[in-house]
Amino acid sequence: MSTVAVAGPARAPAWRRLMGFNVVTGIILGIGGWFLGYFIGTRINAPSLAYYSAEAGENDIAIMLGYLFGVMGFLIGLGFANYPISRMLGRPPTLAEHESEGEGIGRYFRLCTDHKVVAIQYLCGIGLFFFVGGVNAMFIRTELLQPNVHVFGPNQYLTLVGMHGTMMMGMMTSGILGPFANWVVPPMIGARRMAFPRVESFTFWLLMAAGVILITTIFFGGFQTGWTGYQPLGDQGTAGYDAYIGFFALVGVSMTLLGLNLAVTIITMRAPGMTWSRLPIFCWSVLATAGLMFLAAPMLVATLLMAAMDRTAQTAFFIASSGGSAYLFQNLFWVFGHPEVYIVAIPGFGIVLELLPVFARKPLWGYRLAVAGMLGVALLSFFVWQHHLFVSGIDADLRPFYMLSTELISLPTGFTFLCAMGTLWRGRVRFTVPMLFCMAWAFNFLFGGISGVLLSDVPSDVTTHGSFFVMAHFHYTIMGGLVFTFFAAIYFWGPKMFGFKFNERLAKIHFWGMFLAFNSTFAPLFALGFLGMARRVVTYPTNLQPLNDWVSASAFVLGLSMLVFLVNVVYSFVFKREPAEANPWHSKSVEWQLPTPVPVHDFDTMPVFGPDPYPYGVEPAATPALKAAPAGGGA
Amino acid sequence: MTDQTNHFRRVVILWFIASAILTPIVVLVLAPGMPPGNGTVQSSGQVADNTVLLGLSTPIALVVLVYLGYALWAFRERDLTGPVRDGVPIRGHAAIQTWWLVISTVLVLFLAGFGTVELLKDGAGGGQGPNPLAVPSTPKGDPPLQVQVIAQQWEFDYRYPAYGGVETNQLEIPTHTVVEFHVTSLDVIHSFWAYQLGVKADANPGIDNIAYVTTKAPLKFEVHCAELCGVWHGYMYNSGAVVPKAQFVSWVKQQEQELAPATKSLPPYAKQYFPAPTRRSG
Secondary structure, X not given: OOOOXXXXXXXXXXXXXXXXXXXXXXXXXXXXXXXXXHHHHHHHHOOOOOHHHHHHOXXXXXXXXXXXXXXXXXXXXXXXXXXXXXXXXOOOOOOOHHHHOOOOHHHHHOOOOOHHHHHHHHHHHXXXXXXXXXXXXXXXXXXXXXXXXXXXOHHHHHHHHHHXXXXXXXXXXXXXXXXXXXXXXXXXXXXXXXXXXXXXXXXXXXXXXXXXXXXXXXXXOOOXXXXXXXXXXXXXXXXXXXXXXXXXXXXXXXXXXXXXXXXXHHHHOOOOOOOHHHOOHHHHHHHHHHHHHHHHHHHHHHHHHHHHHXXXXXXXXXXXXXXXXXXXXXXXXXXXXXXXXXXXXXXXXXXXXXXXXXXXXXXXXXXXXXXXXXXXXXXXXXXXXXXXXXXXXXXXXXXXXXXXXXXXXXXXHHXXXXXXXXXXXXXXXXXXXXXXXXXXHHHHHHHHHHHHHHHHOHHHHHHHOOEHHHHHHHHHHHHHHHHHHHXXXXXXXXXXXXXXXXXXXXXXXXXXXXXXXXXXHHHHHHHHHHOOOEOOOOXXXXXXXXXXXXXHHHHHHXXXXXXXXXXXXXHHHHHHOOEXXXXXXXXXXXXXXXXXXXXXXXXXXXXXOOOOOOOOOOOHHHOOEOOOOOOOOOO | OOOOOOHHHHHHHXXXXXXHHHHHHHHHHHHHHOOOOOOEHHHHHHHHHHHHHHHHHHHHHXXXXXXXXXXXXXXXXXXXXXXXXXXOOOOOOHHHHHHHHHHHHHHHHHHXXXXXXXXXXXXXXXXXXXXXXXXXXXXXXXXXXXXXXXXXXXXXXXXXXXXOOEEEOOEEEEOOOEEEEEEEEOOOOEEEEEOOOOEEEEEOEOOOEEEEEEEOOOEEEEXXXXXXXXXXXXXXXXXXXXXXXXXXXXXXXXXXXXXXHHHHHOOOOOOOOOOOOOOOOO
């Protein structure tokens, strides 16, 4: 029963189309809301709490309220208040046409409930902030070229470090789930949309508002705490720290809702025949990650709310001399923060295991083991957070336990490796660009994982804790794990999402440049950590300069390799515009059976799912087909 | 097409050769020279720990690397122009999965047990909080030498309670002694990292974080702050020395005399201090 978009009225002039609920209105109302909030804040502040502004020359209450009202104005301008208000006025529930359908570029700048549009919004929006975070990294490496000649002052340097870390950890948590899970999960499970389409759009626009808030920190003196935002250092910070709180709290809300939406979609929206044992492995990884998101991210929101109250309402949750505890912040932060790093890692496992069958032309090896691995990592990640506090002086008795639980995580992670290795066994491996990125994941994550074993061992950790070794470790797991699989996913699903082919030669230059420069950048950081370079320092012993210069030079090449990707995007999508085939990879997964470009409602008829999600090397009839279901029902 | 090659045997042989070459290089050449060196009992312990971990990790990493290298070569599609052909539909191998699980579990449990033993032997130089669990034994049962490390933005100061609570900004400790560092902070969280000693302990306001080191021969060492503590965090470092016992005693007595007027104006020695907090909001 195909749904056809009803032809709209004749197109209005451009100025008229800019009016209404879209991002322009959102920005105008957002700025208005900021000034309203700021004004209210200064009024609240005036008589009794005058010392706020008197002491620091800044007014945290006003700034916080400014952010709050600004975000509300932005979301109202985008039209997120329309539906609740119409329901309150007693109108029947609808998915208004202009939200879910429509043509042209305009729907990318509005509240849109089409999961494919939201996915592309996510990809571009996150890409933009990924670029900002990457530029910050280039600045950081520029500063570290010389120990004693400073391009930036220490305050600017720490702000760059903090913005880089916060931007990457905040934005890239949704880096795979936002674009790719939103796009791929509904067709994979045979659904036409997400369970909560408006919430899906909400998570995206909230994330964009958050990103802008983080950038405003540069107008308020920056923040000196890094992405961890430890108290009581954060409490000392200037108003730039308010931007950190605002950013991360909104990211936490966005993550919670994104996780709930994806989990509910996978649990409840599966088509008939899509049983749990037929679920593609990528959906399992999304489900595991989504669970982590909605269980861990609220902890972050609560923690930052407490930090905000310490700064505005004179509470003392984290101030030791007033009865609070700095450990409380560290504990709460890492109860969120360690699941967070697996939120970043597990979708990468899913993408690798989803792509390997396509390029090795084999079924996934050890499907149940792979599922167990992902769920195991997700579960264990809640029980390891105190390894971030091994030398903090807290609960020394618990250190053996956290050492054990941390090392146990290598078991389910090992399952993922075993399944990836098994899938290659006697396959017919094709070295396409996505496949190259998947293999780079295996290489990088291996070293990330092994350095993690060194860090999990307390005696070994004493020297490496808080040093560049840790930095190298988590860049190997997060950048080597997440960002490489992120690009694997772009090159793999991109042709389906955008309808255009990437230039393969540029893609290969991008891959090799990125892979070699990545290792050349981060492998020496292990050595720098062992040689005694602490994290987040603006200067270092002069004997470490050659290594640091090597790292900086490699980092610039790494940055250039990203530019190759941008060139490829512009070249392939603007100049060349070669339409992609419907199934260039000869994948047997459902989403590739859709035509390109994909119709608004994905399927005209529901897909029929066979008993095997990866029917490679078996009878062609087992391929999921988009044919009408036989009268007798599904498979 | 049936492939009669015994790929499994080939991978095992290649892995064995690679491990046989690389593991001794890592264990005998690379690891012993690794930081933080052999300046103290604790740092030697860390080097030994790293040696074991790296020695075990090398063959494990080689399993993946050798396999991937072999598989990508042996199982590559040689005919890229013809129609897309599928591989053999193998969906798993119960014995391999079971053995993988058993071996990795044994390795993990061994590592955790080994790490715990190494940790409890002498504390490994890490901060253990106010009630330390792993106290290194002192020769002849002497009490350890207490040194308080007071971190603040952006310097470290050291108090010697056994010598009138004198506070200096230089750190000297005697050779062949167990030293008990009491690390605390006056403002935000810092971390006391005496690199060559193999000591790292976070300095928290209002917390007495204890770390032990058993010194050996005379040694110069660097002290860095290892926890981001504000704008001048990168410049929060100085150096210290392990000196012969007699030299230490004469140095610390001299400090006690010279700094006596300053010591009088200090708050009395305590495990932690609660100065007025430097809060922006009051």
